[in-house]
Amino acid sequence: VPLADLTSWLDSYLKIADFKDWSNNGLQVEGNSAVTRIAASVDTSQRSIEDAVASGANLMLVHHGLFWNKPLMVTGPHRRRLQAALDAGLSIYAAHLPLDAHPEVGNNVMMASALSLQHTAPAFGIGQMGELPYELTLQDFAERVQKLTGEICLVHGGGGGTGVHKLGIVSGSGAGYIEEAARLGLDTLLTGEPEHKHFHDAFELGLNVVYAGHYETEVFGVRALAARIEEQFGLPWQFLHLPTGL
Amino acid sequence: VPLADLTSWLDSYLKIADFKDWSNNGLQVEGNSAVTRIAASVDTSQRSIEDAVASGANLMLVHHGLFWNKPLMVTGPHRRRLQAALDAGLSIYAAHLPLDAHPEVGNNVMMASALSLQHTAPAFGIGQMGELPYELTLQDFAERVQKLTGEICLVHGGGGGTGVHKLGIVSGSGAGYIEEAARLGLDTLLTGEPEHKHFHDAFELGLNVVYAGHYETEVFGVRALAARIEEQFGLPWQFLHLPTGL
Amino acid sequence: VPLADLTSWLDSYLKIADFKDWSNNGLQVEGNSAVTRIAASVDTSQRSIEDAVASGANLMLVHHGLFWNKPLMVTGPHRRRLQAALDAGLSIYAAHLPLDAHPEVGNNVMMASALSLQHTAPAFGIGQMGELPYELTLQDFAERVQKLTGEICLVHGGGGGTGVHKLGIVSGSGAGYIEEAARLGLDTLLTGEPEHKHFHDAFELGLNVVYAGHYETEVFGVRALAARIEEQFGLPWQFLHLPTGL
Amino acid sequence: VPLADLTSWLDSYLKIADFKDWSNNGLQVEGNSAVTRIAASVDTSQRSIEDAVASGANLMLVHHGLFWNKPLMVTGPHRRRLQAALDAGLSIYAAHLPLDAHPEVGNNVMMASALSLQHTAPAFGIGQMGELPYELTLQDFAERVQKLTGEICLVHGGGGGTGVHKLGIVSGSGAGYIEEAARLGLDTLLTGEPEHKHFHDAFELGLNVVYAGHYETEVFGVRALAARIEEQFGLPWQFLHLPTGL
Amino acid sequence: VPLADLTSWLDSYLKIADFKDWSNNGLQVEGNSAVTRIAASVDTSQRSIEDAVASGANLMLVHHGLFWNKPLMVTGPHRRRLQAALDAGLSIYAAHLPLDAHPEVGNNVMMASALSLQHTAPAFGIGQMGELPYELTLQDFAERVQKLTGEICLVHGGGGGTGVHKLGIVSGSGAGYIEEAARLGLDTLLTGEPEHKHFHDAFELGLNVVYAGHYETEVFGVRALAARIEEQFGLPWQFLHLPTGL
Amino acid sequence: VPLADLTSWLDSYLKIADFKDWSNNGLQVEGNSAVTRIAASVDTSQRSIEDAVASGANLMLVHHGLFWNKPLMVTGPHRRRLQAALDAGLSIYAAHLPLDAHPEVGNNVMMASALSLQHTAPAFGIGQMGELPYELTLQDFAERVQKLTGEICLVHGGGGGTGVHKLGIVSGSGAGYIEEAARLGLDTLLTGEPEHKHFHDAFELGLNVVYAGHYETEVFGVRALAARIEEQFGLPWQFLHLPTGL
Structure with missing residues (x-):
């Protein structure tokens, strides 16, 4: 070609x-x-x-x-x-960014699809939001993500025991979107790379955050x-x- | 008061x-x-x-x-x-930044002193550079840092077996300074938080990087x-x- | 609630x-x-x-x-x-600004309505322009404004005896809009707070300006x-x- | 010439x-x-x-x-x-600004001199600060300013009865310097033109402000x-x- | 009037x-x-x-x-x-620019028309592109331009013998558009004033450029x-x- | 090496x-x-x-x-x-720019030296100014420059017959410095590349300008x-x- x-x-x-x-x-x-x-x-x-x-x-x-x-x-x-x-x-x-945000082959729609998300919509500029078919415990959700990527996740249970139902997904470095995820009424954010400066956001806004790795989500x-x-x-x-x- | x-x-x-x-x-x-x-x-x-x-x-x-x-x-x-x-x-x-860079109580001079660095000088805007009294293997150096912070370090041996002698120190998020550390002729950079986007710098520039934690270095x-x-x-x-x- | x-x-x-x-x-x-x-x-x-x-x-x-x-x-x-x-x-x-410019409860539409302005249209970004039902002398117009706000106005008769018919209204600090008011063909601008640096504009552009007070117009x-x-x-x-x- | x-x-x-x-x-x-x-x-x-x-x-x-x-x-x-x-x-x-700030013929040194200010020093970028030879009541001070300019001053007694001793002077439009005047430990600011948006500063910071007119101070x-x-x-x-x- | x-x-x-x-x-x-x-x-x-x-x-x-x-x-x-x-x-x-770009009296549509360009379209922000009715040698084309302006052109035969068929026109100082002309698939750019810093573009991108004079094209x-x-x-x-x- | x-x-x-x-x-x-x-x-x-x-x-x-x-x-x-x-x-x-401005091997000091300029001083950021040992007619000066570069110069006799004595030199594209040359009291500017937009400056400011070529002066x-x-x-x-x- x-x-x-x-x-x-x-x-x-x-x-x-x-x-x-x-x-x-x-x-x-x-x-x-x-x-x-x-x-x-x-x-x-x-x-x-x-x-x-x-x-x-x-x-x-x-x-x-x-x-x-x-x-x-x-x-x-x-x-x-x-x-x-x-x-x-x-x-x-x-x-x-064109490959994070793409509606067919983007990192985020691919993950949303692999996790069987429903009622999906674009969010966070390049990401996705949607709902799991039924609520999972944070632990079970993290295991599903780990099966998907093959690597251990870092889990910040800011939701204080809340399960995972309404999910946001941002591939790569998305810790800065925790605040927007809370404003959107989500219970959990799945992203790649953690940042110290956003550590407290999850706990003070009451949101679960699952960090699956910058590389692994891309x-x-x-x-x-x-x-x-x-x-x-x-x-x-x-x-x-x-x-x-x- | x-x-x-x-x-x-x-x-x-x-x-x-x-x-x-x-x-x-x-x-x-x-x-x-x-x-x-x-x-x-x-x-x-x-x-x-x-x-x-x-x-x-x-x-x-x-x-x-x-x-x-x-x-x-x-x-x-x-x-x-x-x-x-x-x-x-x-x-x-x-x-x-005033407390990263301070010459008496700054995060970086405190670490330089705890590691017995000699011939120290300011570097990286807020950090320090200097020499260990005698060269350590990367493994031994990481253990000294771990004793200092009480936490496990992430070690990227970009130096390919090179020991640690000429050291740069940047508290917090300093992965972006790997390139400057190489330009300064250092063999090792000690900093806090890693970033995916600077992962390859250490390996392609031949520099050891020890990530001791954003929190732990501050x-x-x-x-x-x-x-x-x-x-x-x-x-x-x-x-x-x-x-x-x- | x-x-x-x-x-x-x-x-x-x-x-x-x-x-x-x-x-x-x-x-x-x-x-x-x-x-x-x-x-x-x-x-x-x-x-x-x-x-x-x-x-x-x-x-x-x-x-x-x-x-x-x-x-x-x-x-x-x-x-x-x-x-x-x-x-x-x-x-x-x-x-x-959302409350200066609002079409129902904005400072400027409220004043336009209280002054019975006709053929009103948005102007000056956040203000209004329109016509009095019949022309008033500048003195009579200022008295109507004073009845509305309960405070004495500062009147700059740049129009040189021209009456008030085509009116612009900008709540707050609107002296900087005198030039735009002239370009729009208005004869008078009603605003809140005067500024020394725009004093001469009214007189050299031939426009009447009534300053009713920053507070009073808001x-x-x-x-x-x-x-x-x-x-x-x-x-x-x-x-x-x-x-x-x- | x-x-x-x-x-x-x-x-x-x-x-x-x-x-x-x-x-x-x-x-x-x-x-x-x-x-x-x-x-x-x-x-x-x-x-x-x-x-x-x-x-x-x-x-x-x-x-x-x-x-x-x-x-x-x-x-x-x-x-x-x-x-x-x-x-x-x-x-x-x-x-x-060169004529506000000038050390010999500047608006502010001229006023400082006319008010017999002592221990003067530059302040507020273009202004002056100094001390009156002896403290005056705010009312007496305003009268001295009025004699100097020939016009009535607007007096905001934010000091709540405090007299005038340590004085700042900014010709023209200086209401934005009330906060700096308080930080400098002055009791009174003499300036030209008031602004609604700085009205409350004097009262909440406890500073007297005398507005002598934009024109009159220049x-x-x-x-x-x-x-x-x-x-x-x-x-x-x-x-x-x-x-x-x- | x-x-x-x-x-x-x-x-x-x-x-x-x-x-x-x-x-x-x-x-x-x-x-x-x-x-x-x-x-x-x-x-x-x-x-x-x-x-x-x-x-x-x-x-x-x-x-x-x-x-x-x-x-x-x-x-x-x-x-x-x-x-x-x-x-x-x-x-x-x-x-x-309004007179470079104007669809009726603009410098560029006027030149396009005088050169009998077909299938014209706006290009280069303010310019035009189109096709000559039949291909000319670069030499013949330059002569037609010279008849139009009455002045000698500077001709840079970057096309290496290619004739002139698909033409871009930018009045005034348009040497900076050589790269865009190549991207658009044109064979020749007609513009006004040459610039040393764009000299090599024509030859390395394989484009003919005819410089007819800044003044002459406007x-x-x-x-x-x-x-x-x-x-x-x-x-x-x-x-x-x-x-x-x- | x-x-x-x-x-x-x-x-x-x-x-x-x-x-x-x-x-x-x-x-x-x-x-x-x-x-x-x-x-x-x-x-x-x-x-x-x-x-x-x-x-x-x-x-x-x-x-x-x-x-x-x-x-x-x-x-x-x-x-x-x-x-x-x-x-x-x-x-x-x-x-x-380091090679335009260099005091030993810079384009401008080299030309100043080749033209036997006296009392030289840096000017125009990267250029030089100085005096010819004795005044030349503009024509004679242009010929000396042509001998130096081996190329014909473009000469704009804005000085209206004035000879060349106080000279400014700016290698490359220096037509934008005509105004500064006049302010410095020079009679002639030697530079490289002309620009249409500065054509009238020489004639209205009364300065001779000799354009010796962008390439030739560098x-x-x-x-x-x-x-x-x-x-x-x-x-x-x-x-x-x-x-x-x-």
Whole structure:
């Protein structure tokens, strides 16, 4: 598949132009003009680039790209990353907020669907809210999340024994949305990465918060997007599982 | 001791006016006009306010105060915090960056001293850098830090087996300084709270990073400041240990 | 009436969310959860809070609230105001620009109606413009305004003998709108508070300006809003008349 | 005297380049190249320009000039002002904050001197603070100010009977400095123009405030500056007294 | 024709209020109240003002006016320009971006029409894009442009021999749009003034660029606008040809 | 020579850290760790990179680098430039304003020296001012400049016959400094690139302006810097002459 066709389809499917995002969404590195195999990774790192190349991919889809709205000197780690990609003809396509918020393959709709959420609606800018089919205890809910991600969750039982029924979901770093979750009348927020400065919010606002990991809550989007590309263009793909433990 | 005398001494000792800090340093809540007992706490929370009152304190020193540069409606948790303090006549004095950076009682100089750092110098805006008297393995260094804080550290051995000799210290949330630590020629950074987005920096720049906890690295300043006040004014004090695990 | 029901109705009726106002519109202080009596005041001051409490009110509606887009240390007058309100369980609900501009109970439509203005239309962002049924001399018009407010007006006859027919109205501090009033083809502007720096505008642009007082032009909104609440919820209310002479 | 020599001396004497002022200090309109007579006026208005021309002046010194940091279309009143000045060859030299703050001819040092203030020091950015030789009652102090300006003052006795001893002075619109005056330990603030929004500050902070008029507190600087020019260059001058009552 | 009628018609016809332009579009100088003759000029200069006056005009239409979003002291050249206009009662009406972008008399639609462009559409904010009826060699195209403007073009054959078919047009200083022209799939950009810093763009993006002169590409709008006014109001007019060679 | 030694010396010699420049001064691309040969070029272009590689250089000094304060996607021309440099191990070191303003090898001091200017002083932020040993006619001066650069100058004789004695020099795009040159009492400004919007300044302010070309006035710095490096480190170098005609 010509790279230009693929990026043109991605730009449109992910509505890249609609997002004012500090992460420079879109084709960040232009490699070979023909794409025959895809790798999907949460992060862009020296390791993920090398693994992508080793897998035979010539396009890597990532959630976290190389640029965050300021120019980087092509020195040190950034030079090594670029050189590894350019030497191998590996293109890198980044989709940050567009892939959190996407209605079909976004991190948050994917989790909402995996947890069988009902009456879902967008919330928190990029997230989702909805209801579990029936209320679970916080412990049981955390176990379901752990089955989904394969990792232990950090559980802050601010709800004081309240079960989980009305749920908010924000992939990545969403502790700052605890207050909005309370205002929306939710009982529980599922997000990725905790922050000390928002620790007390859950307990003083009476909300349960389940932290499932920044990395763990952001694997869904890139995988679903790669699968969607396979469906559209017939390209084989592979997910590079490189967890950070954060 | 008259509250006005104490706050005037604190404003001067901590050089409050020199910091353009988004945390509104200084006397945030004015309680009884006479101070007879002090409580010291890392955070301002409903729990820390109630514990301070229960301890008989009429002034609470905190690192993280109530305000972060925008007005809060006096509703919900903020109302409950304010009401608890005002009802009990408890003053709250906050010192954020001034207490990270302070040359005598700052979180970072206190840690540098506890770790016997030599040739210390200010770095990272609010932190410190220096050398251990002799090189330690990363494992041994982490154990020394754990003895100091009483909590397990998260260790990212980006140095690839390099020992710890030239050390940077940044209390709280300092993962964003990994790059500056490498530029300064350090081998190891000790900080508080990790962030997913800086995970790869340590490994690609070849730096060891020891994350000792946001809370755990910020207990030093308020304790030392309370002790300094006791020395100056003869007031009894107590540290409120309310860890967040973050 | 539950406080939450009342504030929810007010937020919607006043379209609080539509205004980007530096005065933090909405519930600024949360008092008792049940509201049985209302006080209405132009300003929030120690005196108005104490009078509201003395009147038996547990909710005070104000045009000028406690916060103007920056955090205030809870010390001095601000602490005394908050403590007086919190001790008495008095809620404070502020509506600044939303109550100037409101189409039913706004300060400006209320004045336009009291002056029998015809063909009215919004103008000056928050104000009104329209025509008197028949032209009045400037002197006669000023007397009508004085009857309405009960206070002497300051009259700047920039129109040089022109009568009053096409009128602009801006409650509060509206001298900066003289130029816009001239551009709109009006002959007279009625506003509240004069400013030296706009003195010459009236005379050089040939416009009459009647300054009826900042306070005096802003009593209409809070009174009408309280009456509207009485109509909706059956709550008794009282206006606290605390003029500033400005 | 050549206009260029005069403006060069003024720019230097008033330290025009040191002020980041929104009023475009300096020579705003360039008239005849030789200056033979000077007019001094607080404001630039059609009337003051015409009076200056009628007095035979070819340079008018003003406190409030034509420009306030944005371009004005040369239409309406602005065109008439410019045309009147250009037709008559009248130069206009404006000094706003530089003439409030000047240590010799500034509005505030002139008032401090006229009131026999002792131990004076700069304060409030452009103002002065100091002590009266002996304490006066607020009433007696207001009378002394009235003798100085020739106009009635508005007196807000926030001090609750406290006399006047430690005094702050801010020419023009200084009600916003009441809080700083209290923090500086002053008992009384003398300024020009009141503002409704600062009305309660005086009463809740316990400070006396004497409002002597925006215009009335700003006549001193331009008069003193004109006298200083006469001393330096021997040029005759005249003050144009055009009060606004504000 | 009354000046007010003419400016009101111009403001509406050119949609002046829709442009946030740093050039202060609209009536910049108000001269005689009756307009009997019009001059049209690309620039406002001492020379163009004097020529306009000499031609008997009392209104000059310009593309580049006197003000660029900051106030100018009325000294030196600016004073001489204003005085010349005011002395002669000459009004100056400026239309910068509104006259580049206008769909009937804009510089860019006028050029597109003169070059017989087909399938035209707005592009580059203020410009046009479209197709020549049949492809020309770059040399032939440059000659057609030269016939249109009467001046030699600077031709950068970045297309490497590609002919001219899909054309972008940006009057004035449009070298910064070369990248956008390439993204739009055009083969050639016609603009006015070259810039060193965009020199390499044409050659590395493979685009032909024809620089026809800043002045030469901006004569069309003011001439067409003057003709349109003649049609509407019957006023005689004259174009002042004062090229800069740039 | 180790690349790190060279860049460290350059950063210090050019005082890179003192410039807040939008061009990302310093080592922009990190190539081979050992430098054996240097190329010097005004611009970074595909052509200059390829010529540098062809010359055997492993470090290219440039005045205009790759980045201008915003991140560039590594696609199209930018990818080709980076790939060409990285493939060849070519480092790119950029010095924009630091090399205009440098007191030994800056573009402006080099030109001042070549023109035998006396009593030189810094001016225009990055430029120089001084006096010719004796006055030249504008024509003779332009010829001296043409001998220096080897290219025809564009001469704007705004001085109306005035000769050249007091000269200002600003390399590159300096037409915006005509006004400052007049204020400094100079008779002539020598700069690089003309701009239509400053055309009239020279003529209305009575200043001669000689435009010697953006490229032509910026060859001095990189050549002198390369020679200085040769002196310091003994490295051979070559200037890549790639004029733009602008």
